[in-house]
Amino acid sequence: MQRVADSPLSSAQPRSGQTFTDLLAPLVEPGYRLACAMLHDAPAAEDAVQEASLIAWRKLGRLQDQSRLRAWFLGIVANECRNARRRRWATAVSHGLPDTLSVISGEERVLQGTDLRHALRQLPHDDRLVVVLYFYLDMPLPEVAAVVGGSVGAVRRRLYRAVRRMRPDIVIEEAI
Amino acid sequence: MSFRAEIHDAIDEVTPPAPMLASRVGAYVLAEDRVVRRPRLGTWMRPLRGMAVVLAAALVVVLLAGLVLGGRLWRDWNTNVNRPIPINHAQLKALEARPLNLPLIETGAPCPVGPIVNAPKESALGPLAYNDGNGPVYAHGTGLRYGTSWGPTSLRAMWSSPRSRA
Numbered sequence: 235m236q237r238v239a240d241s242p243l244s245s246a247q248p249r250s251g252q253t254f255t256d257l258l259a260p261l262v263e264p265g266y267r268l269a270c271a272m273l274h275d276a277p278a279a280e281d282a283v284q285e286a287s288l289i290a291w292r293k294l295g296r297l298q299d300q301s302r303l304r305a306w307f308l309g310i311v312a313n314e315c316r317n318a319r320r321r322r323w324a325t326a327v328s329h330g331l332p333d334t335l336s337v338i339s340g341e342e343r344v345l346q347g348t349d350l351r352h353a354l355r356q357l358p359h360d361d362r363l364v365v366v367l368y369f370y371l372d373m374p375l376p377e378v379a380a381v382v383g384g385s386v387g388a389v390r391r392r393l394y395r396a397v398r399r400m401r402p403d404i405v406i407e408e409a410i
Numbered sequence: 411m412s413f414r415a416e417i418h419d420a421i422d423e424v425t426p427p428a429p430m431l432a433s434r435v436g437a438y439v440l441a442e443d444r445v446v447r448r449p450r451l452g453t454w455m456r457p458l459r460g461m462a463v464v465l466a467a468a469l470v471v472v473l474l475a476g477l478v479l480g481g482r483l484w485r486d487w488n489t490n491v492n493r494p495i496p497i498n499h500a501q502l503k504a505l506e507a508r509p510l511n512l513p514l515i516e517t518g519a520p521c522p523v524g525p526i527v528n529a530p531k532e533s534a535l536g537p538l539a540y541n542d543g544n545g546p547v548y549a550h551g552t553g554l555r556y557g558t559s560w561g562p563t564s565l566r567a568m569w570s571s572p573r574s575r576a
Contacts, residue, residue, distance in 0.1 A: 274424045284438055
């Protein structure tokens with residue numbers, strides 16, 4: 235485990251733009267992809283990542299283990315996504331499927347993707363989070379567990395349950 | 411097509427590229443951090459802050475002590491002052507059954523004035539207390555009147571010298 239004694243995480247050291255570039259900047263892109271997958275709304279995803287980055291920047295000194303930085307940051311992004319969805323529920327009626335698709339593809343593929351996104355949106359927040367982290371960000375199960383704050387076994391069970399709800403006909407062992 | 415690839419395709423369709431996002435977020439974070447970060451307290455403020463803490467702690471202690479003492483006083487008041495005095499009904503009946511022998515004074519007769527004597531030295535009231543009667547039983551009244559459930563009552567003590575009992 236890498237301790238904070240002489241790492242850039244130490245709160246005793248002045249934090250600069252270079253510190254941000256070294257630590258958080260590489261995590262913005264995966265955070266944005268996670269937020270897009272959770273919210274299906276690119277501007278809202280950008281806002282969530284921005285707020286999550288500010289929170290992470292202010293709490294950076296509390297992180298003890300630099301190897302957990304990515305999981306820690308993605309956990310903050312996931313929380314911001316949950317808050318963003320709550321705010322949206324409070325201010326507007328759900329729009330259902332996204333209005334625009336950024337990539338034009340074959341009709342069948344578009345319908346398949348739409349169905350899958352719709353199934354993803356129907357999942358509870360924590361189930362959707364493990365599906366996105368595992369299948370979309372291609373994170374290993376232990377790191378997914380670190381993001382959601384649970385055990386590997388619990389994450390695996392949650393994944394089974396979520397995939398079964400999205401695709402009842404799928405062979406789980408092939409999926410996971 | 412695997413499930414993983416399907417997920418990738420489905421989510422990529424709603425994830426437009428954002429190449430400048432990292433630099434934009436970095437500028438936002440650094441600007442917000444400068445704005446919100448509060449200036450450090452000056453050295454002259456530190457003793458005041460310490461005194462304020464001590465004062466606040468002292469106030470809390472005084473408040474707690476007051477609550478405890480006040481609670482005890484309230485409890486004692488309720489226990490000793492407002493407590494109803496028990497009545498021995500058998501004794502009361504016996505007293506009420508005794509005949510009341512009061513001297514009769516005829517209409518127009520002069521008011522008989524009882525002698526006022528000095529209390530004996532062994533009196534708990536001291537040598538300067540004046541009492542009514544010739545002894546061996548003396549009446550001593552304070553003149554204070556009390557409101558009781560039986561009506562206005564004047565406290566009057568009857569006492570005698572221990573030597574006279576013998």
